[in-house]
Amino acid sequence: xxxxxxxxxxxxxxxxxxxxxxxxxxxxxxxxxxxxxxxxxxxxxxxxxxxxxxxxxxxxxxxxxxxxxxxxxxxxxxxxxxxxxxxxxxxxxxxxxxxxxxxxxxxxxxxxxxxxxxxxxxxxxxxxxxxxxxxxxxxxxxxxxxxxxxxxxxxxxxxxxxxxxxxxxxxxxxxxxxxxxxxxxxxxxxxxxxxxxxxxxxxxxxxxxxxxxxxxxxxxxxxxxxxxxxxxxxxxxxxxxxxxxxxxxxxxxxxxxxxxxxxxxxxxxxxxxxxxxxxxxxxxxxxxxxxxxxxxxxxxxxxxxxxxxxxxxxxxxxxxxxxxxxxxxxxx
Amino acid sequence: xxxxxxxxxxxxxxxxxxxxxxxxxxxxxxxxxxxxxxxxxxxxxxxxxxxxxxxxxxxxxxxxxxxxxxxxxxxxxxxxxxxxxxxxxxxxxxxxxxxxxxxxxxxxxxxxxxxxxxxxxxxxxxxxxxxxxxxxxxxxxxxxxxxxxxxxxxxxxxxxxxxxxxxxxxxxxxxxxxxxxxxxxxxxxxxxxxxxxxxxxxxxxxxxxxxxxxxxxxxxxxxxxxxxxxxxxxxxxxxxxxxxxxxxxxxxxxxxxxxxxxxxxxxxxxxxxxxxxxxxxxxxxxxxxxxxxxxxxxxxxxxxxxxxxxxxxxxxxxxxxxxxxxxxxxxxxxxxxxxxxxxxxxxxxxxxxxxxxxxxxxxxxxxxxxxxxxxxxxxxxxxxxxxxxxxxxxxxxxxxxxxxxxxxxxxxx
Numbered sequence: 067x068x069x070x071x072x073x074x075x076x077x078x079x080x081x082x083x084x085x086x087x088x089x090x091x092x093x094x095x096x097x098x099x100x101x102x103x104x105x106x107x108x109x110x111x112x113x114x115x116x117x118x119x120x121x122x123x124x125x126x127x128x129x130x131x132x133x134x135x136x137x138x139x140x141x142x143x144x145x146x147x148x149x150x151x152x153x154x155x156x157x158x159x160x161x162x163x164x165x166x167x168x169x170x171x172x173x174x175x176x177x178x179x180x181x182x183x184x185x186x187x188x189x190x191x192x193x194x195x196x197x198x199x200x201x202x203x204x205x206x207x208x209x210x211x212x213x214x215x216x217x218x219x220x221x222x223x224x225x226x227x228x229x230x231x232x233x234x235x236x237x238x239x240x241x242x243x244x245x246x247x248x249x250x251x252x253x254x255x256x257x258x259x260x261x262x263x264x265x266x267x268x269x270x271x272x273x274x275x276x277x278x279x280x281x282x283x284x285x286x287x288x289x290x291x292x293x294x295x296x297x298x299x300x301x302x303x304x305x306x307x308x309x310x311x312x313x314x315x316x317x318x319x320x321x322x323x324x325x326x327x328x329x330x331x332x333x334x335x336x337x338x339x340x341x342x343x344x345x346x347x348x349x350x351x352x353x354x355x356x357x358x359x360x361x362x363x364x365x366x367x368x369x370x371x372x373x374x375x376x377x378x379x380x381x382x383x384x385x386x387x388x389x390x391x392x393x394x395x396x397x398x
Numbered sequence: 399x400x401x402x403x404x405x406x407x408x409x410x411x412x413x414x415x416x417x418x419x420x421x422x423x424x425x426x427x428x429x430x431x432x433x434x435x436x437x438x439x440x441x442x443x444x445x446x447x448x449x450x451x452x453x454x455x456x457x458x459x460x461x462x463x464x465x466x467x468x469x470x471x472x473x474x475x476x477x478x479x480x481x482x483x484x485x486x487x488x489x490x491x492x493x494x495x496x497x498x499x500x501x502x503x504x505x506x507x508x509x510x511x512x513x514x515x516x517x518x519x520x521x522x523x524x525x526x527x528x529x530x531x532x533x534x535x536x537x538x539x540x541x542x543x544x545x546x547x548x549x550x551x552x553x554x555x556x557x558x559x560x561x562x563x564x565x566x567x568x569x570x571x572x573x574x575x576x577x578x579x580x581x582x583x584x585x586x587x588x589x590x591x592x593x594x595x596x597x598x599x600x601x602x603x604x605x606x607x608x609x610x611x612x613x614x615x616x617x618x619x620x621x622x623x624x625x626x627x628x629x630x631x632x633x634x635x636x637x638x639x640x641x642x643x644x645x646x647x648x649x650x651x652x653x654x655x656x657x658x659x660x661x662x663x664x665x666x667x668x669x670x671x672x673x674x675x676x677x678x679x680x681x682x683x684x685x686x687x688x689x690x691x692x693x694x695x696x697x698x699x700x701x702x703x704x705x706x707x708x709x710x711x712x713x714x715x716x717x718x719x720x721x722x723x724x725x726x727x728x729x730x731x732x733x734x735x736x737x738x739x740x741x742x743x744x745x746x747x748x749x750x751x752x753x754x755x756x757x758x759x760x761x762x763x764x765x766x767x768x769x770x771x772x773x774x775x776x777x778x779x780x781x782x783x784x785x786x787x788x789x790x791x792x793x794x795x796x797x798x799x800x801x802x803x804x805x806x807x808x809x810x811x
Binding site for chain 1: 451452453454456457590614615616617618619621622623624626627628630631633634647650651654655658659660678679680681682
């Protein structure tokens with residue numbers, strides 16, 4: 067039971083990171099129906115910037131409390147990522163606003179590659195280890211261990227989701243965003259500057275990405291110039307799972323995907339252990355191997371990365387609009 | 399040989415042309431005098447090196463390349479003559495990204511570039527498929543770090559390695575674990591590569607033979623960053639020791655996350671994760687890890703090599719650079735002895751030659767494996783992997799005892 071609980075905690079933590087990244091995909095999609103494939107790279111740049119700042123502060127030997135150093139990393143990463151997000155929109159996507167749908171999509175993939183190569187030039191090829199400055203105390207929770215970093219990540223993402231929901235539903239800019247998402251030209255007639263709203267959406271998405279990048283880096287202790295690619299794909303799957311374009315959907319999708327991944331990785335080899343299947347284990351070679359090893363596992367935990375895409379395919383087949391979405395099928 | 403003939407005839411032609419010009423127009427002098435003497439012109443001989451220069455273990459690939467580069471530059475500085483002509487060796491360094499597909503592409507590229515021999519690759523997973531390409535082209539290949547036994551079991555004549563095999567390394571580290579931690583339950587994890595899985599298999603076999611209960615194998619990939627789910631599962635089975643077959647780029651995060659989950663087991667790694675980088679990647683959690691290398695420790699390599707390496711690259715050698723250095727030197731020595739850079743002519747010499755290198759005495763057996771190869775067991779202490787036992791010929795020696803044997807590379811036994 068405690069193992070099950072531990073997997074749930076692991077899943078919630080990764081799920082929180084996925085959710086924050088997925089919000090970036092879903093917000094941009096909601097407003098201009100573009101899948102911004104470069105978003106994963108924005109997350110990576112956030113992690114790398116924070117890494118640089120944190121290492122600089124630590125090696126300078128300033129007597130700051132650890133939490134302040136991490137915060138300084140986050141505060142440096144957010145404006146940098148926002149700038150990257152703004153430039154992406156201004157330089158790459160705005161000129162293609164009225165082009166056929168495929169053109170901005172391919173541009174997004176191109177921007178992703180460009181950002182990755184830029185990061186390679188700036189930060190090099192080595193995996194970068196985040197210095198462990200925070201005392202990573204673990205607390206017991208019903209037999210499972212939950213670390214302070216995990217608590218911080220889960221709390222942080224809940225707070226961010228709260229702020230974002232308030233922002234979108236309660237502020238003037240949020241109303242303008244939702245109006246633009248509904249219909250760009252009608253929103254324009256109501257005096258809303260669509261360019262400002264779209265640029266603002268990109269900037270907010272990139273800011274969230276920066277925080278997610280720092281979360282990921284401090285949690286796994288590692289940052290690498292290729293880390294954004296698979297993280298971005300998984301978060302995109304999470305956004306589709308929840309219903310792309312839908313904020314609550316992205317949050318739900320992210321958390322669910324994290325849980326599916328943790329539980330799937332944890333239990334797949336138990337479920338695909340042929341020796342535990344009464345039907346098969348009767349005679350022959352299989353029986354001998356079961357007797358010798360006690361287990362014959364079909365699919366092991368190395369299928370970890372497959373779950374996200376399995377979920378993506380299932381959603382696309384059985385509920386293309388996602389768990390909470392309605393609009394995808396008519397717009398796609 | 400083709401190239402050298404071409405280069406030779408070309409430069410002779412150039413020389414004749416220049417002399418001709420000189421007579422007519424009273425000379426662009428310096429060029430004419432340089433080419434004029436009848437002595438044969440310098441011949442450029444290409445040696446290949448392959449390792450991952452991008453990706454998670456690029457630092458190890460660069461270390462391997464540095465070893466080979468140092469050997470080539472020392473040979474050039476010594477002014478070697480083969481077949482009467484002064485030779486200039488050129489290192490053609492390629493990046494295989496630790497990916498078997500890319501490995502095969504660059505192997506073909508080296509064959510097409512007419513190199514006369516290849517040092518590499520780094521990973522077993524890239525070396526084994528690439529060795530078939532070199533074999534077909536008749537090129538000798540020496541890996542300074544591929545440890546999977548399958549490499550030299552293919553019956554290829556020109557395939558060698560200067561490190562020990564995993565069926566020596568695996569039992570060595572497993573026996574060490576059995577002797578020191580007396581485990582009842584062991585967990586084995588690998589990264590699903592030819593190297594990681596092969597080594598993990600050897601460790602599992604030895605542990606089982608010693609009566610240790612081994613849990614079902616867990617696997618990641620060579621890019622996994624999130625080990626929490628796998629480790630949580632293992633934690634429930636309460637192993638006394640955990641072995642991971644994989645590289646440091648994934649092994650570091652694995653160890654760090656294991657300690658966060660409060661897994662108290664002794665963690666052991668193979669040579670791919672037996673570097674100081676583990677301390678950087680895992681932080682304080684790295685302290686006390688056990689690991690093995692399939693050769694003598696870098697610190698025990700020949701002093702001449704260590705000094706030259708530091709002077710040239712301004713960094714410390716990491717892992718297998720003494721071995722790639724020896725691999726390149728072995729090829730150059732064999733060419734000198736056979737007085738030919740033709741792979742077909744120097745290969746028999748290479749197979750039988752005895753050589754005193756930076757990593758000790760090197761001699762190959764009939765399969766192409768290093769005879770009497772050493773295995774070293776390390777422990778992480780104060781952020782550095784410190785060697786404390788060298789296993790040679792089935793005997794476990796401390797560093798001092800090894801030095802007392804008089805077997806140091808500077809004075810081989």
